[in-house]
Amino acid sequence: MAVSQKEVQSSVSEDVREYELMVILPPDLTEADLNTKVQDLREALSQHGGKVLNEEITPVRNLAYRIGKFDRGTYATFHFSFAIDAVQELEKLIRIEMGVVRHMIVTCPKNYIFKGIMAYEEEAEALRLKESEEKKAKDNEAMERRNSPRPVAPRPARAEKPSEVPASAANVAPKAEAKVEKEEAPVPAPKIAPPRDALASVPKADLSKVDEQLKAILDNPDISL
Amino acid sequence: MATYQHRKNRFTDQIQTFADYKNIWLVRKFVSQWGRIVPRYYSGLPVQGQKRIALAVKRARFMALIPFTK
Numbered sequence: 001m002a003v004s005q006k007e008v009q010s011s012v013s014e015d016v017r018e019y020e021l022m023v024i025l026p027p028d029l030t031e032a033d034l035n036t037k038v039q040d041l042r043e044a045l046s047q048h049g050g051k052v053l054n055e056e057i058t059p060v061r062n063l064a065y066r067i068g069k070f071d072r073g074t075y076a077t078f079h080f081s082f083a084i085d086a087v088q089e090l091e092k093l094i095r096i097e098m099g100v101v102r103h104m105i106v107t108c109p110k111n112y113i114f115k116g117i118m119a120y121e122e123e124a125e126a127l128r129l130k131e132s133e134e135k136k137a138k139d140n141e142a143m144e145r146r147n148s149p150r151p152v153a154p155r156p157a158r159a160e161k162p163s164e165v166p167a168s169a170a171n172v173a174p175k176a177e178a179k180v181e182k183e184e185a186p187v188p189a190p191k192i193a194p195p196r197d198a199l200a201s202v203p204k205a206d207l208s209k210v211d212e213q214l215k216a217i218l219d220n221p222d223i224s225l
Numbered sequence: 226m227a228t229y230q231h232r233k234n235r236f237t238d239q240i241q242t243f244a245d246y247k248n249i250w251l252v253r254k255f256v257s258q259w260g261r262i263v264p265r266y267y268s269g270l271p272v273q274g275q276k277r278i279a280l281a282v283k284r285a286r287f288m289a290l291i292p293f294t295k
Contacts, residue, residue, distance in 0.1 A: 022247075022288055063289035073289075077247070104288055109243040117247045117290070124250030 016049060016081050018108040023094065024101040027060045027072040037098070038076055044093055045078055048086040054079035056116030067101050079114040229267055240270070244277040246284035252291060256282060260295045 025037060038057060045052050058075040067073075082090065087105065094103050217223060239251050246252065255263050255270075255278045262282050265275045285291045 024289065064286075064292040065289055067289060075288075102288065104284065106246075106284065111242070115245065115247065117249070120245070120248040120250065124248075127250070 015083055015085070017084050018053070018079065018081050018112060019087065019105050020108055020114075021045065021078045021080065021094070021103065021105050023076050023098070023103040024063070024067070024070075024073040025076060026070060026099075026101055027074060029074070034074065037100075041076065041078065041094070041098060044090060044098070045080045045082065047090070048083040050080055050082040050086075050090075052078055052080045054114035054116075056114075056118065058117055070101050073101050075117060077116055079108065079112075235269070237274075240274045240277050244274075244281035246281040246288070246290070248281075249285065249290050252278070252281050252285045256291060258295065260292050 021041070023041065025034060029037065034057075042052055042055075056075075056077045060072050060074050063071050063073055065071075091103075091105055094100060094105075236251060236254065239245075239248065244251065255268055257263055262279055265272070268275060268278070270278060282291070286293050
């Protein structure tokens with residue numbers, strides 16, 4: 001007995017599947033008309049061993065684009081089980097006789113939990129609120145951090161600068177010297193720049209000597225630059 | 226909107242088994258400012274997730290929940 005019941009159940013579950021129907025109803029219906037239309041749909045879905053499991057009817061909403069002459073409409077969604085063979089007939093019935101703006105029947109996935117447009121919107125609104133609150137809290141925290149006084153570390157005392165350094169001498173001398181050293185000998189040039197006091201004390205007569213040396217190097221045919 | 230910098234496998238729980246076309250908030254996340262489906266390169270979804278999202282976007286478009294183009 002138990003076996004036969006099982007068999008019956010399995011055969012039924014093969015023939016029946018869960019579907020979802022969404023229709024857009026015209027916005028200019030009166031409440032009574034809307035109710036009768038929804039009732040008609042319910043009856044149509046109850047044929048062929050069908051059963052309405054869940055439903056949702058929204059208030060009049062704006063459509064994302066104009067369909068025919070309508071740019072607003074009422075969305076009615078039904079979650080129902082229906083005989084697989086009869087779905088095409090149902091679709092035809094809805095298309096021809098129900099006077100809906102648009103309709104769509106989709107098969108539901110396994111373990112489907114029905115949730116309407118409004119429920120999703122409420123959820124999204126709650127999420128948006130939560131996000132905005134989190135952002136506000138973050139901003140406030142950042143503002144507080146910005147406004148709070150920083151811990152001041154004691155600065156190391158600065159060394160006094162040498163006063164009145166002739167700029168031209170300081171700029172020209174070290175470059176020329178470095179060049180000369182590079183060209184003449186493979187001795188690595190000193191990486192640390194000579195202190196400014198030392199530069200200031202380079203006499204101008206030395207520079208002319210350096211110039212001569214440089215010229216000699218440049219004129220030297222053995223060295224290619 | 227998903228961008229290259231923000232590409233991550235997000236919304237995993239919403240698209241684990243299927244993506245619902247009625248969830249306009251979710252669908253909008255995977256649509257560009259011109260109304261086109263964001264490619265996987267930007268959305269950062271796994272293949273199956275991208276397929277589910279694409280189907281949801283197409284259904285939502287058909288039912289005038291989101292526009293085809295903007």
